[in-house]
Amino acid sequence: MRVFLTGATGFIGSAIIPELIQAGHQVLGLSRSDTGADALRAAGADVQRGSLEDIESLRSGAAASDGVIHCAFDHSAFDQGFSRFIEACEQDRRAIETMGSVLAGSNRPLIITSGTGMGLPGPGRPAVEDHLDLEHPNPRTASEAGCVALSERGINVSVVRLPQVHNTVKQGLITYLVRIAREKGVSAYVGEGQNRWPAAHVLDVARLYRLALEKAESGRRYNAVAEEGIPTREIAEILGKGLKVPVVSLSSEKAQAHFGWLAMFSGLDMPASSALTRQRLGWNPTGPTLITDLENMRYF
Ligand SMILES: NC(=O)c1ccc[n+]([C@@H]2O[C@H](COP(=O)([O-])OP(=O)(O)OC[C@H]3O[C@@H](n4cnc5c(N)ncnc54)[C@H](OP(=O)(O)O)[C@@H]3O)[C@@H](O)[C@H]2O)c1
Missing domain, CATH: 3.90.25 (UDP-galactose 4-epimerase; domain 1)
Structure with a gap:
């Protein structure tokens, strides 16, 4: 499969590249810098130049691929105050909608990224895959809302929810x-x-993204949780x-x-629990x- 990977130069994305390549996939990684592009080529990936701000680059990457894994996120927003973080989450929603729209009518999978907190059913109970709280105060709900909107349009989208990845x-x-x-x-x-x-180790998380992509079961939410x-x-x-x-x-x-x-x-x-994820993907963190x-x- 030719996979468009956003956030390919990041902590998790750079672990996903070898995971995909070793399993026989090709990677087209998004990069907004020359340094990032060089790192992607060195890792064996092709490069889509662009950014989350450059909607056309997201369209091109998705159009050139058999599936998309979306890991890019502007974490610099964390250091610039809460309103900037809200903007970054809205940017994430736009990116998800843009790439999902390109995949419409094709059954090509889009895997997006969220946090395990979105699945907390109530105090003291672990977050679960099949629960979604769009009223959760974390603005990152925008990413999951974007996913729900695509799902309702019949687009093959699923979510990987992350804990502390280490x-x-x-x-x-x-x-x-x-x-x-x-x-x-x-x-x-x-x-x-x-x-x-x-928590989960980054290599286990990378494997989970690959399994979710290959399974391509629309509407699924996975908890990448080892502990x-x-x-x-x-x-x-x-x-x-x-x-x-x-x-x-x-x-x-x-x-x-x-x-x-x-x-x-x-x-x-x-x-957070990953019981359903392990069962559905045969994922065993090691x-x-x-x-x-x-x-x-x-x-x-
Ligand atoms: N790490 C965790 O424990 C954790 C936990 C929960 C959720 N997540 C989520 O998992 C995803 C990946 O996280 P990570 O830890 O790998 O983050 P990271 O190391 O900060 O990497 C972020 C990636 O996004 C790219 N990016 C940032 N702003 C961009 C923009 N405006 N246009 C294009 N690309 C941009 C970065 O590119 P550059 O290399 O050019 O900066 C980098 O490739 C994110 O959605 C994150 O919120 C992570």
Whole structure:
């Protein structure tokens, strides 16, 4: 299959490229820079120059492919305030609609990316694949709303929902926790730190994207979850040890000042199950655990 991959130069996209190529697929990766384009060619992919702002480049990439995996997202928005994050989510919805419209009438699959939090059915219960809460306060619901709109038009679209995706270099939101702990000189958690975050190793996640693409079952939502939930206190303790800073508990009032925009997530209990995903895709994660990767990370 010739696969158009957005976000191909990113953390997860760059792990998806070898996964696809080793399985006999060809990759057409989106890049907005010369450096990115060179990296894609070196990894064995063809290059579609363009960006999320350049709608025509998304159309061309999708039109030239048998299927699309969409991993691009403007994370610089995280550092520029909440309203910028909302804009980035709306940009994601537009990209999804654009590429989906190109695939209309063909049954060629589009795999989009979301977060496991979208499937939380209620306090204390793990997020599940078949639940979708479009009222969830996270603006990232825009991505799933875009997917629902395409599904209603008969387009073959499915969603990969991600937890904290990790290796020994990056770990999703935890990468920002490391930065905050380094800046503030303490590694913090909220309250008793019993709230849990799910996780999966990046190579397991890459395999899941490939399986979802090959299965091409329209309307499916997959949870790329290897570990259902690691207490945030445990995470803060490992970071404190690695950074050689004290570990502290903060009240939810103090969490806002300490974590900034990340306070939206820092106290959230968001366990997630992948039982249906494993069953539907035959996916069995085998990578190291989050704590193992955090223990083996080079903090200095
Ligand atoms: N990592 C996690 O733990 C995690 C958890 C939940 C959800 N996700 C989601 O998973 C997806 C992939 O995440 P990631 O960790 O791989 O992110 P990442 O490392 O930040 O990579 C983002 C990718 O998007 C590209 N990109 C950003 N803005 C763009 C724009 N305006 N036009 C074109 N491309 C643009 C980047 O290109 P450049 O190389 O040119 O910057 C890069 O290839 C995202 O949707 C993310 O929100 C990730």
